[in-house]
Amino acid sequence: MNHTRIRWLITLSFILASFSFAGERQKDEWVSLFDGKTLNGWSVHSGSAKYRVEDGAIVGTTVKGSPNSFLCTDRQYGDFVLEFEVSLDPKLNSGVQIRSTIAEAEKIFVFTGRDGAPRQRKIPPDRVYGYQVEIATEKSGSSGSIYDEARRAFMLASTKSDPEAGKAFKDGQWNKFRIECKGDRIRTWINDVPCVDLRDGMTSRGVIGLQVHGIGRDAGPYQVRWRNIRIQADDEGVEPPVISCRTRTLQCTSGWTGPRMEDGRPYVPDDILQRMKKVSVTQAWSIVKGAGYPNCYENAAGWITMYPEEAIVGRVLTAQYMPSHPDYNRLIMRQGHNEGRIGSSNSWPIDMLKKGDVYVADCFGKVPDGTLIGDNLGNAIYANSGNGVIFDAGVRDLEGLEGIKGFNAWYRGADPSFLREVMLTAINVPIRVGKTLACPGDVVLAKREGIVFIPAHLAEQVVVKSEAIMLRDMFGHQRLREGKYTPGQIDGRWSPEIQNDFRGWLKKNMDKLPVPRDVIEGILNPKTRNW
The missing domain is CATH 2.60.120.560 (Exo-inulinase; domain 1)
Known part of the structure; x- marks a missing residue:
């Protein structure tokens, strides 16, 4: 390394140090x-x-x-x-x-x-x-x-x-x-x-x-x-900002009665997440909207998907970003470091990710200077969650991100710039994603048609109902191809003859169908209506 480069690096270190000191008031200041x-x-x-x-x-x-x-x-x-x-x-x-x-x-x-x-x-x-x-x-x-x-x-x-x-x-x-x-x-x-x-x-x-x-x-x-x-x-006489707390997560997920993760988010079983990958966006949207959650869907217009044919499914961890404000950002950074959080604030949500999580962030659609991650953080995300991201923001190092096997992303655009004039304001709070709302603990289903945020207490219901609809469609499509029934018979309310035929088809193919046996047995229950 030549002397000119050494001098340049030393000068740069002093500049960065000066920014650090300027950004945060010293604790020993009277x-x-x-x-x-x-x-x-x-x-x-x-x-x-x-x-x-x-x-x-x-x-x-x-x-x-x-x-x-x-x-x-x-x-x-x-x-x-x-x-x-x-x-x-x-x-x-x-x-x-x-x-x-x-x-x-x-x-x-x-x-x-x-x-x-x-x-x-x-x-x-x-x-x-x-x-x-x-x-x-x-x-x-x-x-x-x-x-x-x-x-x-x-x-x-x-x-x-x-x-x-x-x-x-x-x-x-x-x-x-x-x-x-x-x-x-x-x-x-x-x-x-x-x-x-x-x-x-x-x-x-x-x-x-x-x-x-x-x-x-x-x-x-x-x-x-x-x-x-x-x-x-230390706090300048101002109550420290709350970066993340269980209370807010509980407020968003009051309908959930099952086990919870350490940060308060519902622990929707891995089995439900795996089965959710086979659910169509249309089916999920219909069930969630019908349950009283109309603001659950964001269509794909204006989004870029790294791998459109691959679904992103997981437990949502949210992060909220806003245009930077030096006073509030100073408090956020100080509180984060007091809590033991390490490094820049855009890495803090990544440190909280667990297997099966999906990192969902609102960065107000910013792309230039709004690149929340590059390939380094992308690797960290996948290592922690085994999953991808949904960012109302930009990304950088796109080729490097595409090289992470198993990683997928929805984002607004790619740009070589670094993250600037942006601050993290909260983790695991309700956030806006496009025109919809994402809450910590939701289950997200993202396919090329769009994104559905599913309240945790509805996740199993979405899966089971969708599986029942899928079986009904599989049976109906097969019988139409065979010419056994007309489209009007299949699309309308089924006659007793078709109902009995459907039950017989389920029993005959129970071990071959892509649905758990207990779901099929539930459909066969004479008290259950499936058409």
């Missing part, structure tokens, strides 16, 4: 929660204490007779590091809520008390409840402890057993607090002195709230001041 001038991004709840801005600090002032009041962030935070400075009137108690909730309506909270006995507590509307990091006087020695405000209403972790931590807070000065929340672990520091280290997983995210403690009618007014409030938050 963000101010208070601009030093206004209370924008905050709102008061639970009580009527007064909050104002003075000399670059938030000043909370007690109001006689008011219960505990909280100035809460509009955003909710999960894992984060929070730092602030606080100055407290020596006659007042305060605190900072973390991962806390604002009750939208009255609720009864049931929990286990410290004695192991069941307890319950009523939480009124607009009440702030959850973890509270204590801010108290130097004499009390409880600053930095963690209390469960208005919920379990007892101390979860206390500084009382640590003399150094109990003395960390100083009256009459600004005190620096640091709070770290990661998973179920919450740690606190005051003036760089470690205070408590709590493991508690009751709440994983919520608002941050600055408390002004309630006082009696004859006391006060007292004040507490906060300044330099800043946070490092």
